[in-house]
Amino acid sequence: MLTTQQLQDIEQLQKECELHDHVQLKLNWDILRERKTENLDFFHYEDDELVAFLGLYPFGSTVEVCGMVKPNERRKGHFGRLFHLAMEQVKSNGYKKILLNAPARSDAATFFLNKQGAEYAFSEHQMEWHETPLEETSDILLRQATEEDYEMSVRLSVTAFGLDEEDARVMESHHFADHTDMLMIDVNEETVGKLRVSREEGQAWIYGFSILPEYQGRGIGRKALRQVVKEQSSAGFTVHLEVETKNNHALRLYESVGFKAVHVQDYYKYECR
16 A cells, blocks of 8 residues: 555656656556555655656556656666566566556657567547537436446446456456446446546546447437536536547547547557566
8 A cells, every 4th residue: 555655756756747748647546546455566766755656557467557757867777677676576466468558749758668669559548528518318327336237347348348357357346346436327227338437636537438239329328428427517527538549439429529639648568578
């Protein structure tokens, strides 16, 4: 578990890096604040100041890697040493797939990734909702998930996101145990989809939005999205979500409701040597 001081140090370093590089880092704060496993976060301090940080974020058999270095401390090997330690931990934990995450416009990250021989995999848009008139919806129900929805949630992750069942079960077990705000989407008293909403510091983030394949193309996703956006924006939150750029159908759906891309994150595949 990370200490309050460590979390404050990470936040301060993030603000400095984002201001200097004009980017937005994806540090998965909801995960950082709820860490229950040690040896997933790596720090380098000098004179009691955090100058480099790297975090590992496991999702089943896949692990995502993201980190940062104080601008005036770059090219000194700090991050390389943290990365080496992190990869030793990755091998020890037996993760099957490694994804390195970096803002698309970060020259420092691109330099490091190329040096490691990482291979570009895909990009992800971080989108923000801009106020747009939204029609009322009445023929779908968004309800809080219960333990009885676990199997359907696993099925949705497998069919909508292409996860293998083992990974899907690990992820959904975490979401259900963590009391995350999981909402199920019902139509005619039948569950056909799901999404999660995470709220923090005035922002509402939508994650894991999925509809069963046999129910796609009927406007259900658009109606559910409109309803969530209306509820969150009415409660005073700005509304955000993430979508892979290669998922053109989802991208068009979000844009039709009023979402616009504001940041892009690049993901690279890495083979641990």
